[in-house]
Amino acid sequence: MKSNTNVLIALGLEGSANKVGVGVISHDLSTGAVEILSNIRHTHITPPGTGFLPRDTAAHHREHILPVLTEALKVAGIETEDIDVICYTKGPGMGAPLISVAVVARTLSLLWNKPLVGVNHCVGHIEMGRQVTGAENPVVLYVSGGNTQVIAYAEQRYRIFGETLDIAVGNCLDRFARVLNLPNDPSPGYNIEQYAKRGEKFIELPYTVKGMDVSFSGILSHIESIAPDLLSRNECTPEDLCFSLQETLFAMLVETTERAMAHIGSKEVLIVGGVGCNLRLQSMMAQMAEQRDGKVFATDERYCIDNGIMIAHAGLLAFRSGYTTPLENSTCTQRYRTDEVFVKWRE
Amino acid sequence: MSKNLIKQGAEARVYTTPFLTRAAIAKERFRKTYRHPLLDKKLTDRRLVQEARCLVKCRNIGVDVPAVYFVDLENRTIYMEYIEGKTVNDLLADGAAITTEESDELAKKIGEALAKMHAAEMIHGDLTTSNLMIRDVNKSLAIIDFGLSFITSCSVEDKAVDLYVLEKTFLSTHPHAHHLFLTILKVYGESYNNAKSVLRKLDEGK
Known part of the structure; x- marks a missing residue:
């Protein structure tokens, strides 16, 4: 049991996509120390060639959230009375999976008589990335299966400088993985990355940057339509296609990030979100930063990939600034833009 | 040199660099090491x-822009005229004295x-107002930095975005000169046949 009243402990529950995660974090108000007490996750993995559907994903979350929760509390070594606040993902994400997790958060809040905080998933990623890397005021590239945004902080909000005009970069990679029938274990993007490492030949693909915005759907349609033909005629290998796709998509992301850095005069970049684990993306970003005397911050799969701890962390920051979500407002929303959140906890 | x-x-x-006998600007699109060489070259x-x-x-249709002296594809560089003058950003900067008459003219x-x-x-x-200049010699308005420019096929939206970007500069950098932006739109509306639909699009975007 915790003895120090200067320590606040938050429980975070996440389930906006195919991962259900629970994390426990503590903030020591007197020293400013942040400690990750546990970070448990379970992923809904579907057969190769398929994606994950809202209904099945919600069923997966319902099945696994209690064991994940029990495990998270056990690893953290805390009692329920030690918890000060329960944080859950309000959105954005898939409706049914979000709701399946929010129900648990509400129940725990009533059962244990603890306040609730609804957290914006994107802000969770950003705050966790800042915490883990120590980046102070970076331009943030948030890249995942559902989101692609170039973000910078100004006046109490995370402002979106550029974003995808259609599908997310991770969605583009995942859907191409289905074309090649790559396994979804541990994730389709990871398998594309491994294939890309062995690719040699660069196949030209469309390149769509509009100012600071990007568009991926045309690239996906194009590569989907040329792939079967190129492969059957042995003009290139699946590895070459993965390589070319990654090179093209990531060049677009790095270019728009660089433009945002030049625009606001920042020297730091932070990459967050599932696609942020990709080492090729990290190294391209590092090369760009080097040409501008800048620096890249990135995290590994524990924090890049959706997790409960980031929800606990961002929720606790909001809670410390006096914010709670009353039970009657503890809804979920599939659309919840990063810049809708009033960031009271930052200068 | x-x-x-x-x-x-x-x-x-x-x-800045001399080009033959003149003062010139050399704009070099430097190699991006992060990009695949083929992709980098293509872009x-x-x-x-x-x-x-x-x-x-632009020059052919009488819009004042820097004259292109030389395009060096191999070294990824455009050599162009060095314009002596002040940017609109400087002219509107705090403390810069500009009369109503001058600002209307601008x-x-x-x-x-x-x-x-x-058109x-x-x-x-x-x-942005940093990419608009008034020449010292004849007070002509020159538009500079066409690095992100392109030719459209009659896209109303692209034109509205152009104006929107300019408006954002006025709002963030020259909030006291918003009337000037409104005059720009008025003159734009009077001088361009298709302006109505562009201005409507600009309104929709807000």
Whole structure:
């Protein structure tokens, strides 16, 4: 049991996509120390060639959230009375999976008589990335299966400088993985990355940057339509296609990030979100930063990939600034833009 | 030959350099090491040519822009005229004394130039007050930095975005000069046949 009243402990529950995660974090108000007490996750993995559907994903979350929760509390070594606040993902994400997790958060809040905080998933990623890397005021590239945004902080909000005009970069990679029938274990993007490492030949693909915005759907349609033909005629290998796709998509992301850095005069970049684990993306970003005397911050799969701890962390920051979500407002929303959140906890 | 770096943007390094007998700007789209060499070359060549094309086209239809001296594809560099003058950003800066008459005159020049450019289906792509200059010699309004410019096929939306970018600069950098932006729109509306639909689109975006 915790003895120090200067320590606040938050429980975070996440389930906006195919991962259900629970994390426990503590903030020591007197020293400013942040400690990750546990970070448990379970992923809904579907057969190769398929994606994950809202209904099945919600069923997966319902099945696994209690064991994940029990495990998270056990690893953290805390009692329920030690918890000060329960944080859950309000959105954005898939409706049914979000709701399946929010129900648990509400129940725990009533059962244990603890306040609730609804957290914006994107802000969770950003705050966790800042915490883990120590980046102070970076331009943030948030890249995942559902989101692609170039973000910078100004006046109490995370402002979106550029974003995808259609599908997310991770969605583009995942859907191409289905074309090649790559396994979804541990994730389709990871398998594309491994294939890309062995690719040699660069196949030209469309390149769509509009100012600071990007568009991926045309690239996906194009590569989907040329792939079967190129492969059957042995003009290139699946590895070459993965390589070319990654090179093209990531060049677009790095270019728009660089433009945002030049625009606001920042020297730091932070990459967050599932696609942020990709080492090729990290190294391209590092090369760009080097040409501008800048620096890249990135995290590994524990924090890049959706997790409960980031929800606990961002929720606790909001809670410390006096914010709670009353039970009657503890809804979920599939659309919840990063810049809708009033960031009271930052200068 | 002495080259002086005056700016490093996201896309290019800009130098002042003599070109034959004249003062010139050399704009080099430096190699991006993070990009695959084939992709880098394709993008750079395309954008370099696009920029030069827009500059030349503008000049042909009487929009004042820097004259292109030379395009060096191999070294990814455009050499162009060095314009002596002040940017509109400087002219509107705090403390810069500008009379109502002068500011009306300035707005008129900007509105007319943009109307002419858009009528020729050219989009600047980065219209800020730092990219608008008044020449010292004849007080003509010159538009500079066509690095993100392109030629459209009658896209109302692209033109509205051009104006929107300019409006954002006025709101964030010259909030006291918003009337000037409104005059620009008025003159733009009077000087360009298709302005109505562009201005409507601009309104919709808000």
